[in-house]
Amino acid sequence: xxxxxxxxxxxxxxxxxxxxxxxxxxxxxxxxxxxxxxxxxxxxxxxxxxxxxxxxxxxxxxxxxxxxxxxxxxxxxxxxxxxxxxxxxxxxxxxxxxxxxxxxxxxxxxxxxxxxxxxxxxxxxxxxxxxxxxxxxxxxxxxxxxxxxxxxxxxxxxxxxxxxxxxxxxxxxxxxxxxxxxxxxxxxxxxxxxxxxxxxxxxxxxxxxxxxxxxxxxxxxxxxxxxxxxxxxxxxxxxxxxxxxxxxxxxxxxxxxxxxxxxxxxxxxxxxxxxxxxxxxxxxxxxxxxxxxxxxxxxxxxxxxxxxxxxxxxxxxxxxxxxxxxxxxxxxxxxxxxxxxxxxxxxxxxxxxxxxxxxxxxxxxxxxxxxxxxxxxxxxxxxxxxxxxxxxxxxxxxxxxxxxxxxxxxxxxxxxxxxxxxxxxxxxxxxxxxxxxxxxxxxxxxxxxxxxxxxxxxxxxxxxxxxxxxxx
Numbered sequence: 051x052x053x054x055x056x057x058x059x060x061x062x063x064x065x066x067x068x069x070x071x072x073x074x075x076x077x078x079x080x081x082x083x084x085x086x087x088x089x090x091x092x093x094x095x096x097x098x099x100x101x102x103x104x105x106x107x108x109x110x111x112x113x114x115x116x117x118x119x120x121x122x123x124x125x126x127x128x129x130x131x132x133x134x135x136x137x138x139x140x141x142x143x144x145x146x147x148x149x150x151x152x153x154x155x156x157x158x159x160x161x162x163x164x165x166x167x168x169x170x171x172x173x174x175x176x177x178x179x180x181x182x183x184x185x186x187x188x189x190x191x192x193x194x195x196x197x198x199x200x201x202x203x204x205x206x207x208x209x210x211x212x213x214x215x216x217x218x219x220x221x222x223x224x225x226x227x228x229x230x231x232x233x234x235x236x237x238x239x240x241x242x243x244x245x246x247x248x249x250x251x252x253x254x255x256x257x258x259x260x261x262x263x264x265x266x267x268x269x270x271x272x273x274x275x276x277x278x279x280x281x282x283x284x285x286x287x288x289x290x291x292x293x294x295x296x297x298x299x300x301x302x303x304x305x306x307x308x309x310x311x312x313x314x315x316x317x318x319x320x321x322x323x324x325x326x327x328x329x330x331x332x333x334x335x336x337x338x339x340x341x342x343x344x345x346x347x348x349x350x351x352x353x354x355x356x357x358x359x360x361x362x363x364x365x366x367x368x369x370x371x372x373x374x375x376x377x378x379x380x381x382x383x384x385x386x387x388x389x390x391x392x393x394x395x396x397x398x399x400x401x402x403x404x405x406x407x408x409x410x411x412x413x414x415x416x417x418x419x420x421x422x423x424x425x426x427x428x429x430x431x432x433x434x435x436x437x438x439x440x441x442x443x444x445x446x447x448x449x450x451x452x453x454x455x456x457x458x459x460x461x462x463x464x465x466x467x468x469x470x471x472x473x474x475x476x477x478x479x480x481x482x483x484x485x486x487x488x489x490x491x492x493x494x495x496x497x498x499x500x501x502x503x504x505x506x507x508x509x510x511x512x513x514x515x516x517x518x519x520x521x522x
Contacts, residue, residue: 303341
């Protein structure tokens with residue numbers, strides 16, 4: 051009984067030590083609040099707050115361990131210093147102004163201490179490199195004299211790399227190793243192409259690009275959610291999506307799904323990835339990115355994979371997808387038979403033109419009052435000789451204000467069709483996602499959507515490009 055009681059006591063002691071206890075001693079700070087924060091999505095978030103005493107001492111404590119990652123102590127003077135939190139979460143930090151990192155001493159957490167040694171070497175080498183760069187600039191006309199400086203710069207880079215490699219090797223599977231490994235750049239090998247190959251340089255460039263893209267995440271374990279709490283991970287995702295992947299909705303969608311699926315084994319990482327790419331698609335100003343929103347929405351949210359999403363969000367998303375899906379770029383526009391001011395009927399599919407502009411508007415809309423006359427003058431008048439035609443759809447049923455606006459602005463001419471849906475039976479609001487005006491689509495000869503929600507000011511550029519390519 052005595053032995054089992056001792057075992058139970060020790061177990062309870064160990065359980066109590068599973069939380070975190072970080073003692074801080076910050077010279078120059080007294081009788082004020084200090085924040086413990088962490089990094090996520092390239093931002094800083096608050097994890098804990100304490101009041102330090104007149105000597106700048108205080109203790110951050112919690113019953114549960116901190117999620118491992120890069121943390122910071124934020125001070126009232128709006129300065130802060132970073133430190134790494136790994137598996138050892140019972141430790142002390144002592145520092146003082148003016149340079150909190152340079153003066154920082156950590157005891158009780160090996161990972162944190164080793165990362166601090168890396169930080170210090172990196173900062174020292176960065177300071178020295180800046181000085182050497184200035185000297186090199188002064189000696190740029192004297193290559194022989196600058197050779198030593200260039201060699202020193204190379205050696206400094208090697209020093210940082212060697213320390214990083216050693217720390218990774220000596221501390222496998224730790225937060226320290228994960229963090230340093232994630233900083234590694236993709237090393238693209240030297241490719242060779244035979245001289246007989248046409249466009250040799252272009253072929254080499256493509257090989258380098260596809261290797262870099264394919265190996266972009268080699269040093270990032272997408273199944274380890276600790277990466278989320280680093281200051282660089284969000285930036286690496288953004289760089290991949292905006293600068294590495296070809297900027298086309300279909301390509302971006304495929305790339306996003308590929309990354310998300312790599313993260314699927316880790317629930318937190320999977321959620322982070324789904325939310326990141328979905329929000330990117332939702333916020334994007336690039337034309338056609340609603341296709342990515344629909345694809346990710348259906349694959350992850352509406353399929354039930356996004357278990358964190360509530361019913362209200364899912365209901366709104368489902369409604370949005372239903373409205374967007376019929377009018378994605380590349381799809382054939384829904385056909386409509388609409389009535390003109392003089393009672394004639396025109397069917398969209400029967401308008402013969404290399405490009406047809408489909409504009410939904412109403413004269414009571416302030417923006418429409420500027421856009422529609424500009425569409426007539428700056429686009430229709432300029433390109434009508436190229437066969438461009440316009441179906442201008444009045445979205446309301448009061449013909450008086452419509453007719454007055456058309457006549458006042460001289461919106462009439464062969465190839466310009468003023469039409470409306472008198473009995474609101476065509477369903478144009480659902481088929482073309484019309485919840486505000488103006489909304490402008492451009493359709494090709496086969497009435498496939500080639501541009502949508504485009505501003506009038508951008509249409510001439512679109513047609514000028516088509517003319518330059520011989521398509522108009």
